[in-house]
């Protein structure tokens with residue numbers, strides 16, 4: 001159901017090649033990429049693929065070693081083993097032309113961010129009801145303190161909070177809960193999959209120094225899915241931003257990006273990389289600018305590169321994504337600048353860009 005020509009016109013093949021094949025290598029005046037064909041053994045010294053514009057005005061790629069080539073659709077097919085229909089769905093998502101406003105992944109590829117252990121939930125209806133109750137309650141007068149923390153202290157826009165069903169739990173005396181949800185007041189950060197809650201964390205805004213900020217349900221109720229998809233009100237960019245925790249992921253969504261929150265402390269692990277590599281979008285890692293964040297980001301980078309999904313890594317300079325958002329005058333432009341810097345290969349602290 002796609003207009004092939006419109007779709008191809010909407011995709012920058014050079015950018016797509018950078019994203020799918022890894023950044024192009026400059027050879028003379030033009031860039032060259034590796035060949036996506038599995039049959040084509042390459043040394044990697046001089047990549048064989050070039051990109052040109054055909055006499056019809058269409059961008060095409062061609063491997064000078066084995067003769068493979070074609071349009072952006074053919075590149076997706078060659079890289080991902082997709083059918084042409086799947087490739088067009090992929091490109092539509094990639095270009096931000098979306099068939100359905102809230103479809104996260106191509107309908108033919110219903111691979112959710114589901115790790116094997118998250119399959120079981122002992123009380124899915126109870127969990128769903130709890131998340132819905134809390135999401136409604138956040139906007140009632142009695143939740144003003146929690147709402148203030150989200151919107152004023154953390155600077156998160158109300159439409160993004162509504163979109164992601166962020167909620168308020170005012171404690172066990174005013175809020176019923178399924179067995180396994182902590183009996184504590186706080187902000188409810190649900191993990192929604194296919195329209196249903198499969199997990200929920202409670203963020204305590206101002207915990208006592210000896211208490212944790214995040215409280216998790218028992219594994220009897222729901223296993224930690226490790227990742228949570230966070231949606232912008234309207235998708236405005238092809239990239240998915242991978243952030244530490246829900247607050248940072250909501251900050252990325254505030255700038256119109258799809259985001260994934262990594263929930264587990266051991267973020268850079270194999271199962272997280274496997275789930276992220278399945279997403280059909282360019283990946284951007286934006287972990288905290290501290291030792292733990294940098295280590296996690298390096299590990300995840302290596303795991304994703306091993307899966308032919310090299311991500312772009314943002315260096316925030318200091319703090320986290322939420323800090324960067326709150327310090328910025330124009331947050332969407334800010335992220336785009338950070339992405340441009342990271343992709344142009346000028347690595348290193350970008351505090352200057354963040355603070356400008």
Ligand SMILES: [Zn+2]
Pocket residue numbers: 035036037040048063064065066067068
């Ligand atoms: Zn080739």
